[in-house]
Amino acid sequence: MTFTEYLTRNYDNLLELGLEHLNLVLISMGIALVVGLPLGIVAHRNKLLRNPILSTAGFFLTLPSLALFAIFIPVFGIGAPPAVAALSLYALLPIVSNTATGLASVSPAVVKASQGMGMTGYQRLLRVELPLAWPVILTGIRVSTQVVVGIAAIAALVGGPGLGTEIFRGLRSQGNASAPNLVYGGTLGVIVLALLLDAAFVLIRRLTISRGIR
Amino acid sequence: MADTALATRATGASDRAVPRRGGSRLSWFGMPVLLAVILGATYLWVGSLELDTIERRTLNAEQLTRSTLEHLHMTAVSTAIVIVLAIPLGVLLSRPFARPVVPAVLGVANIGQGVPSFGLITIVILWTSLGFWPMIIGLVACSMLPILRNTMVGLEQVDRTAVKASRGMGMSPLQVLLRVELPLAFPVMIAGIRTALIINVGTATLGTFFGQGGLGFIVYNGITLNRTPVLITGVVLVSALALLVDYLAGALGRLLAPRGL
Numbered sequence A: 001m002t003f004t005e006y007l008t009r010n011y012d013n014l015l016e017l018g019l020e021h022l023n024l025v026l027i028s029m030g031i032a033l034v035v036g037l038p039l040g041i042v043a044h045r046n047k048l049l050r051n052p053i054l055s056t057a058g059f060f061l062t063l064p065s066l067a068l069f070a071i072f073i074p075v076f077g078i079g080a081p082p083a084v085a086a087l088s089l090y091a092l093l094p095i096v097s098n099t100a101t102g103l104a105s106v107s108p109a110v111v112k113a114s115q116g117m118g119m120t121g122y123q124r125l126l127r128v129e130l131p132l133a134w135p136v137i138l139t140g141i142r143v144s145t146q147v148v149v150g151i152a153a154i155a156a157l158v159g160g161p162g163l164g165t166e167i168f169r170g171l172r173s174q175g176n177a178s179a180p181n182l183v184y185g186g187t188l189g190v191i192v193l194a195l196l197l198d199a200a201f202v203l204i205r206r207l208t209i210s211r212g213i214r
Numbered sequence B: 001m002a003d004t005a006l007a008t009r010a011t012g013a014s015d016r017a018v019p020r021r022g023g024s025r026l027s028w029f030g031m032p033v034l035l036a037v038i039l040g041a042t043y044l045w046v047g048s049l050e051l052d053t054i055e056r057r058t059l060n061a062e063q064l065t066r067s068t069l070e071h072l073h074m075t076a077v078s079t080a081i082v083i084v085l086a087i088p089l090g091v092l093l094s095r096p097f098a099r100p101v102v103p104a105v106l107g108v109a110n111i112g113q114g115v116p117s118f119g120l121i122t123i124v125i126l127w128t129s130l131g132f133w134p135m136i137i138g139l140v141a142c143s144m145l146p147i148l149r150n151t152m153v154g155l156e157q158v159d160r161t162a163v164k165a166s167r168g169m170g171m172s173p174l175q176v177l178l179r180v181e182l183p184l185a186f187p188v189m190i191a192g193i194r195t196a197l198i199i200n201v202g203t204a205t206l207g208t209f210f211g212q213g214g215l216g217f218i219v220y221n222g223i224t225l226n227r228t229p230v231l232i233t234g235v236v237l238v239s240a241l242a243l244l245v246d247y248l249a250g251a252l253g254r255l256l257a258p259r260g261l
Helices: A003-009 A011-045 A047-062 A065-071 A080-104 A108-116 A121-158 A164-172 A179-208 B003-011 B025-048 B053-058 B061-094 B096-113 B117-127 B132-156 B160-168 B173-210 B215-224 B228-256
Strands: none
Touching: A003 A011, A003 A179, A011 A047, A011 A080, A011 A121, A011 A164, A011 A179, A047 A080, A047 B228, A065 A080, A065 A121, A065 B173, A065 B215, A065 B228, A080 A121, A108 A121, A121 A164, A121 A179, A121 B117, A121 B173, A164 A179, A164 B117, A179 B096, A179 B117, B025 B228, B053 B215, B053 B228, B061 B096, B061 B132, B061 B173, B061 B215, B061 B228, B096 B132, B117 B132, B117 B173, B132 B173, B160 B173, B173 B215, B173 B228, B215 B228
């Protein structure tokens, strides 16, 4: 069977695996954002906590991906949950560090001006600092997403869902005539998903960056 | 691949577990002490368990040493090859005559970031065969980009006036490259090498799926045999190895950095 034949016959299957993969990425990114943005804000505001927070987030990115997936198996069992936990930790560093960097790059004069206008610390953060830092933060989120899309392929090795299962199936049926197609299909699917998500970020950028600094 | 984020981290300002030269004692010794404590605690914990025969088949000194050595072997060979290939290539691409092809290379490199390492190695294996060298080719392909990119970026950000000044002093282009540009680009280049090293340690963990053993063997045995002590031992060993390698590369980079920087 040629690769094109494989693609036309397995279109549904690949699409479904792609959606599983996307789902895995989106859930992990959601968790990473809920945890990472506040951590980045804390790292910016508290000089003492800055280094511990950033080195802890960097620590996770240094760990081999299979190890990070595996360590959650005794806790969550085999399947999607350990993959989500591991991917969320992988996604953390670019979000946290770019949030801290972005906030630090906001001009002190602007911060002073907002204080002068009588804004509380909370208002200042939400209405001045975060909108100005948003382009940098968004870049961090985008980098994280790219990392997570690639590493999520390894989830299949710990019984997780996604396009990695197709690659793994191909690897296990090595020597079989259809094996290369499975591997190409899974790999190509991941690349296409990465490109689509990157394109989505161009759109998100346009829609969410404050009009004054666009 | 994790290289974009790792590169962000490697060039980032202050998140270092590795200290600057002359940094405080705590920052020099923090990571080794932490690793010693974690490894010691794991050793004591596993030692206190009554291991069944299945666990003992993996958790013995001989097997653990073999897996660690296999892992180090894959990491060292692939990193050495990738350095030898990517640095000269990066230097070539940063020369004026290569300017027309640079956008094409960077474009391919950007798409390359989206390629999952697991898929890439599997494809290399399918094209060749199971074996040590195919695995190495896969690892090299996975870790090529950060060194290549950092070499190019490092050379690009060298102050043009410094290059002009050295030309004015009568240095030949080769002398300028060796004595001015490369030393000034060193910090960025070493960050790329360090990133490649971490990618290789991490990706070598997949070696067990391609018949090459390594510490991934212990981890995956722990998963498939459903034995938590085996799994934890594998995870601790491979993580400690990655952190140690990262620490050593960082420390070496600081020690070797040109004095003036």
